[in-house]
Amino acid sequence: MPSGGPEIEQLIQLMARLPGFGPRSARRAVLHLIKRKEQLMLPLSAAIDRAVAAVRTCEVCGNVDTTSPCSICADPRRGETGILIVVEDVADLWALERAGVGQVRYHVLGGVLSPLDGVGPDDLNLEGLIARAHDYAEIVLAMNATVEGQTTAHYITDRLAGTPIKVTRLAHGVPVGGELDYLDEGTLSQALRARTEI
Missing domain, CATH: 1.10.8.420 (RecR Domain 1)
Known part of the structure; x- marks a missing residue:
């Protein structure tokens, strides 16, 4: 060579x-x-x-920016909707922002539960999510349509059971096995608008 x-x-x-x-x-x-x-x-x-x-990792949501809190968390208009969108990775957050989903806030988990890969609840930013969740009327679980993504969504739903928080997930339109970062903005916008309660 x-x-x-x-x-x-x-x-x-x-x-x-x-x-x-x-x-x-x-x-x-x-x-x-x-x-x-x-x-x-x-x-x-x-x-x-x-x-x-x-570059810094936002101490509030887990986004990457040049400031912490990031520009999304620092924007006071973002909290008005009462919606917190939970994503697996920063790339998913950026994909939703490109789609123009509105004045929402985000929470980046930093991955998904995957026992086969040795990723458990303590390896993700789940406790930060549970602590923040009570400040929002609705939590949207924008997990990838993979087995691990859906397992993570169910885990979060179970952790928030018994609270007055409305927990929803992205609607159909996100293909099974698909990843948010690879979807077009129209599909992401439609999936968010047609979200369903779990």
Whole structure:
């Protein structure tokens, strides 16, 4: 296998760890960056350095932003709807924001329950959710339509049972096995509008 030196090989290996990249696509991307060092590689490196210094995880909802609380949690208009949308990951939060679902707030769990992968309730931001839930009239469970996502939704529903909080989930339209980040905005908007109580 041809190599351009340990620095280039390390860059290829790191790039291959990114979602959507395998060893071959990582190699092509790195070669593209090297060929356009001044136009792409140097600005990308500087942007990554700035992001490393500036990006924070929101202490309230788990979103990523340059401030904590994030801009969504800091917006006073967001609490007026009384709706808290629970998502698995920040990518799901961003997908819902792109869909323009309204002046809602979010809670990022940081994953889903998956006993096979060793992920239990203590590994997720579930206690933060339970603590925040009492400040909202409705909790929308926007979990991916996977076995793990639905298991997590049932767990949360059980934890909130006996409270006056209305617990709903996204309606049909989100395909079984689908992930929110890959859905178009129209499907996400329709699924949120047609949510059902659990």
